[in-house]
Amino acid sequence: MPHWLTVPVWITLLLFGCVLWRIVAERRGYPMPSKRTRILLTLLAFVAVFASFRTINGVEAGSALLMVMVALKFLEASSHRDQVVLTIVAYFVVFASLIDQQSIFIGAYLLVFVFVTTAGLLQIGRRGALRPVRATFALTGRMLLQAVPVMLALFVLFPRLSAPLWALPNDPQRAATGLSDSMTPGDITELAQSDEVAFRVEFVGEPPPPEALYWRGPVLSAFDGRRWSRTWAGPRVRRGDIEYLGEPTEYHVTLEPNDRGWTFALDLPREWSGVDGMTMADDYQLVVALRRGVAPHRQYRVVSHTRYLALDPLSDRQRAVLTRLPEGSNPRTLALVRGWRERGLDDDGVIDEALRMFREQPFRYTLTPPRLGTDSVDEFLFETRAGFCGHYASAFAVMMRAAGVPARVVTGYQGGELNAFRDHYTVRQSDAHAWAEVWLEGRGWTRVDPTAAVASERIELGAAASVRGRAASDFDFVRTLRFAWDALDVYWYSWVIGYGETRQRMLLERLGLDFATPALLSAAAIGAVAAIIALLAAYHGFAQRGRERKDPALRAFAAFCRRLARCGIAPPRIGETPTAFATRAERERPDLGAAIQQIAAAYVRARYEPDADGRALERLERLVRLFRPPRRGAPASRGTRCPANARASG
Amino acid sequence: MSVVSRRFADWIRRRQGPDGAVVTLERRRIYILPTGLGAAFGCMLFAMLLGSMNYATSLGFALTFLLAGLALVTLHECHNDLLGIEVRYAGAPPVFAGQHVRFDIALTNTASVPRYELELRAAESEAGPVDIGPGRTAVLALSVPTVRRGRLRLPRFSVATRHPANLCRAWTYVHMNAECIVYPAPAAPGTPPPFGADDSGGRSAVDRSDADFAGLRAAVPGDPPGRIAWKAYARSDELLLKQFAGGERQAEIFRWSALPDVDTEERLSILARWCLDAATADRSFGLELPSTFVPVGSGEQHLHRCLTALALFDADEPDEVPS
Numbered sequence: 001m002p003h004w005l006t007v008p009v010w011i012t013l014l015l016f017g018c019v020l021w022r023i024v025a026e027r028r029g030y031p032m033p034s035k036r037t038r039i040l041l042t043l044l045a046f047v048a049v050f051a052s053f054r055t056i057n058g059v060e061a062g063s064a065l066l067m068v069m070v071a072l073k074f075l076e077a078s079s080h081r082d083q084v085v086l087t088i089v090a091y092f093v094v095f096a097s098l099i100d101q102q103s104i105f106i107g108a109y110l111l112v113f114v115f116v117t118t119a120g121l122l123q124i125g126r127r128g129a130l131r132p133v134r135a136t137f138a139l140t141g142r143m144l145l146q147a148v149p150v151m152l153a154l155f156v157l158f159p160r161l162s163a164p165l166w167a168l169p170n171d172p173q174r175a176a177t178g179l180s181d182s183m184t185p186g187d188i189t190e191l192a193q194s195d196e197v198a199f200r201v202e203f204v205g206e207p208p209p210p211e212a213l214y215w216r217g218p219v220l221s222a223f224d225g226r227r228w229s230r231t232w233a234g235p236r237v238r239r240g241d242i243e244y245l246g247e248p249t250e251y252h253v254t255l256e257p258n259d260r261g262w263t264f265a266l267d268l269p270r271e272w273s274g275v276d277g278m279t280m281a282d283d284y285q286l287v288v289a290l291r292r293g294v295a296p297h298r299q300y301r302v303v304s305h306t307r308y309l310a311l312d313p314l315s316d317r318q319r320a321v322l323t324r325l326p327e328g329s330n331p332r333t334l335a336l337v338r339g340w341r342e343r344g345l346d347d348d349g350v351i352d353e354a355l356r357m358f359r360e361q362p363f364r365y366t367l368t369p370p371r372l373g374t375d376s377v378d379e380f381l382f383e384t385r386a387g388f389c390g391h392y393a394s395a396f397a398v399m400m401r402a403a404g405v406p407a408r409v410v411t412g413y414q415g416g417e418l419n420a421f422r423d424h425y426t427v428r429q430s431d432a433h434a435w436a437e438v439w440l441e442g443r444g445w446t447r448v449d450p451t452a453a454v455a456s457e458r459i460e461l462g463a464a465a466s467v468r469g470r471a472a473s474d475f476d477f478v479r480t481l482r483f484a485w486d487a488l489d490v491y492w493y494s495w496v497i498g499y500g501e502t503r504q505r506m507l508l509e510r511l512g513l514d515f516a517t518p519a520l521l522s523a524a525a526i527g528a529v530a531a532i533i534a535l536l537a538a539y540h541g542f543a544q545r546g547r548e549r550k551d552p553a554l555r556a557f558a559a560f561c562r563r564l565a566r567c568g569i570a571p572p573r574i575g576e577t578p579t580a581f582a583t584r585a586e587r588e589r590p591d592l593g594a595a596i597q598q599i600a601a602a603y604v605r606a607r608y609e610p611d612a613d614g615r616a617l618e619r620l621e622r623l624v625r626l627f628r629p630p631r632r633g634a635p636a637s638r639g640t641r642c643p644a645n646a647r648a649s650g
Numbered sequence: 651m652s653v654v655s656r657r658f659a660d661w662i663r664r665r666q667g668p669d670g671a672v673v674t675l676e677r678r679r680i681y682i683l684p685t686g687l688g689a690a691f692g693c694m695l696f697a698m699l700l701g702s703m704n705y706a707t708s709l710g711f712a713l714t715f716l717l718a719g720l721a722l723v724t725l726h727e728c729h730n731d732l733l734g735i736e737v738r739y740a741g742a743p744p745v746f747a748g749q750h751v752r753f754d755i756a757l758t759n760t761a762s763v764p765r766y767e768l769e770l771r772a773a774e775s776e777a778g779p780v781d782i783g784p785g786r787t788a789v790l791a792l793s794v795p796t797v798r799r800g801r802l803r804l805p806r807f808s809v810a811t812r813h814p815a816n817l818c819r820a821w822t823y824v825h826m827n828a829e830c831i832v833y834p835a836p837a838a839p840g841t842p843p844p845f846g847a848d849d850s851g852g853r854s855a856v857d858r859s860d861a862d863f864a865g866l867r868a869a870v871p872g873d874p875p876g877r878i879a880w881k882a883y884a885r886s887d888e889l890l891l892k893q894f895a896g897g898e899r900q901a902e903i904f905r906w907s908a909l910p911d912v913d914t915e916e917r918l919s920i921l922a923r924w925c926l927d928a929a930t931a932d933r934s935f936g937l938e939l940p941s942t943f944v945p946v947g948s949g950e951q952h953l954h955r956c957l958t959a960l961a962l963f964d965a966d967e968p969d970e971v972p973s
Binding site for chain 1: 701
């Protein structure tokens, strides 16, 4: 079960242990533990789960508990009923595991699991002698194949909600992925080596050039000498008006889940939609207030402008906070920058001077920088001179602050890889980046990327390429495979996993069905399922009837009996010959007597003395077709359908 | 049977109408409902649906809908498993009151695919489950307890299946117009038939020398063909049986009037006992009841005729099975 990835190890061990115990006991005939032992074990398991999670409520603890129960159930599942319960619980356990794992592998695993469990269900539900395993698998496969259209119809049409029905308490033990809340140069090293996908972007229209692809993430404004962090106990920076310049860029983002409610958008977003409660924070990052226990949002649409004026009105206190450096740290840097100021350089001059320093002195870009001590910026600027974006952004921001220019570090991603199979960009963890923002009079917050001064190809080609160089050709087989896989993955995420309210609406719009309300959608879903079942039924009926081996004479006679039954003559009794039946019928309906006798005789001939060319059968069928007795009580009809007519044609 | 289920049964009966000797199961008479397991499965699906909606997990939706599809397919398979089955009454050997009647029901699969787990159920008895291959027929016996002599009508029974996963049960009710003869329970052995040719007429002994021609009587089915008077048949067009006195040691007539002070059922039981004993001893005997006379004869068929006469003596309408 995929739970193995998330539950504590002891639960996995317990499960294996119980299953093994069961198998060994079955083979060797050992007794199963007594009822008292089982109760004791169950209580212990409860306590253990509680000890592991500090709760028995919530998704993770709940599914852990479920797993424990499954494990223990193996120790007692003896009756038919127990096996049935076990099967149902097994379905539920795998369902619970889907809440936080949805990769394409999990999808494949799910199929296998459903197949095996369903085979189990069919075998358990079998009454009478057990089927051979292969027959069971064949039946399972056939039934699941028939179930797939129903699944697809419901999946597409079932109305999706944008808000949850209720929220479960959140689990305390979730590990965070992606960027972190703080940055100490060295922190991003790990991310830079990770090929995991952070998010994917589909541009509507022309994408901006690579050097403009700055995906804004958390902004770090507090510096303690080594570490930049997000939170500080200062006054809030009020967000000012933003003046958007240039052409807007519209795009859709499909986010890999992160647990912090972070979203990433092109610097700087103007409009956004698709996720309830998405707002722009004071530092211009798009954030979503995470509701407890709610699966994180996945897809949203943004319109950004890559050129803008972000004119925050800074108060003196805010200015003080944004230029604050810890007392006595990085003295050499401070001295250097003060020297520039003493030379009479203004803000722009200081920025240029700093960038020129990076460019002209032997700084180098590396993903494996040496370790830095307490005065990390001093060491970096004057000794090691090797580092990656974090080092440069950090050092640059410190230099700016030393010059009295409000500055902060922005983390996020830069660039992205264009997938050749599908027109979208994949942004990986290795594209994580950090740059600096300085506040300039009249221009507001301005982005400065010091890394670009050192390694411009980092911005144009991405972190990995800037280290490796562009050795791999575009026709590289592995690269092609990776693109293909990535394209598949995008489909998976955007059309399977990310298929929610937004995608559903998009799809419906594309189909011209955007007027569909949830009620209409439900009706459509039900209708589609009914249609599928009707098709299945029709197919089966056809397949069966095509080869049915019923005697046509018998069928004709049965139709005849049905018609007689409608006018009150009971069908043939057990052991009553057709002739005897006809006699009885004639007694009851003398008016139809002749026709009845005629048909009975024709039936006897067709069934018991059939001729080679089927004349007798033809005659019987014609007689029956023409036999339309009037109901009892109705005046004896003289119309074309009266029995006399049948006689005449016979 | 409660009032509700009785009324339901009546409604079903009205709805379906009477059935003939062969019933082909069609759509409109097949009913289907989830079993307990099916209900549990449904609850699970509902819980999964709520969970998927709440956590907006697409794979959860996918799993839920796949299983829902599976449940629907199961429903359909189950219904299909019964569709087109031919149900035929295959007879019921007569029994004595107090024994169980075995109504044989033949199920024929006329389709080209096998049918699984078919079972029969009447008020208190069940038969099956049985799998039937394409074109094959399986005979299942419904065993029904009897209380009284007379005719016992085949009770309403159901043909059902829970194939393929025991998630639902499809069934149909069959009301066949068939009945079984229930002989009177034979009295305990002990009351010997009164012997002697007195006027009260316990039994009359025919005492002739060996191989003497004793006369002719009307032949009945089951009589040995070698003793049919074929010449007489040629003359009169009537089947007559030659009777000989010597081969059949003693022919006796058991008479109703021989037991004057016993109540009707008791009398019938005693007469049944006499007939049985005589048949076991391979003696010829006849039976005289106020309404019926069975001439002297012997053999299995003859015994059946006598016991049937006893069973149907003054019998009312066929007995419905107590339910």
